[in-house]
Structure formats: structure tokens, C-alpha cells
Amino acid sequence: xxxxKKEYRDTWQDILIKFKxxxxxxxxxxxxxxxxxxFNKSAKRFTQSLVALSKAHGIETAFVMAGSIVNQDVxxxxxxxxPGTEDFFMExxxxxxxxxxxxxxxxx
Numbered sequence: 001x002x003x004x005k006k007e008y009r010d011t012w013q014d015i016l017i018k019f020k021x022x023x024x025x026x027x028x029x030x031x032x033x034x035x036x037x038x039f040n041k042s043a044k045r046f047t048q049s050l051v052a053l054s055k056a057h058g059i060e061t062a063f064v065m066a067g068s069i070v071n072q073d074v075x076x077x078x079x080x081x082x083p084g085t086e087d088f089f090m091e092x093x094x095x096x097x098x099x100x101x102x103x104x105x106x107x108x
Contacts, residue, residue, distance in 0.1 A: 032072055039067060043078045050082060060084035064104045077101035 005012045030038070043065060053059040062081040067073020079097045081088055089100045 035067060035069075035073060036076065039065075039073075039076045039078070043080070047080050050080065054082040054084070058084075062088040064100055066101060066105045066108055068108055070105075070108060077105060 008015055046063065046065070050059075050061045050063070054061070060082045062079075062085045064077075064079045066078070067076030079089065079101050089095055089097060093100055093103075095103060
């Protein structure tokens with residue numbers, strides 16, 4: 001621990017915070033309802049961050065997310081686009097939102 005702090009003198013606390021945050025997305029011992037709740041909370045948090053970036057800096061984004069446990073997370077899929085990228089998936093991928101989520105899930 002001390003060597004880690006010494007090696008990453010200026011960023012060690014940020015690294016540990018991000019690690020702690022990331023572990024909540026990989027916990028597999030949760031029930032389906034708990035995973036759904038965490039997924040929805042995460043999707044909302046990501047969306048709010050992207051909306052803020054779009055408003056403040058004009059950054060346009062499109063993203064897709066899905067649950068990582070195939071048999072358990074069938075209903076966990078979400079796609080979001082900021083106003084400047086509303087037609088991104090249709091124009092670039094020739095797929096609507098549901099199709100793009102399906103394609104994404106096939107790669108998990």
C-alpha cells in the first residue's frame with residue numbers, strides 16, 4: 001500500500017475511488033432486481049453527465065450499455081444519444097435503438 005501511494009503520489013486517492021466505483025458494476029452476487037436497480041441508476045447517472053457535457057461544452061455523444069450476465073440480464077439494455085446525435089445509430093449503423101442494443105448484447 002505504501003509503495004502504491006509512493007508510486008502514484010498525486011493520483012493514488014483518485015485511483016482508489018475509481019476502483020471502488022468500478023467494483024459495483026461487476027458484483028455478480030446480486031439478485032435480478034438489485035442488478036436492475038443498479039443498472040437503471042448507472043444509466044441515469046451516465047445520461048445526466050452526458051447531458052451536462054452537451055449543455056456546457058457542446059459535446060455530443062451516443063452510447064449503449066447492457067448487463068454483463070447474459071442469462072440474467074436479458075432486460076438490461078439502454079441506448080442514449082444527445083440531441084445532436086439523435087439519428088447516429090440509424091445513419092451510421094443502419095439500426096434503430098432496439099436493434100443497436102441487440103447487436104451490442106450479442107458481443108457481450
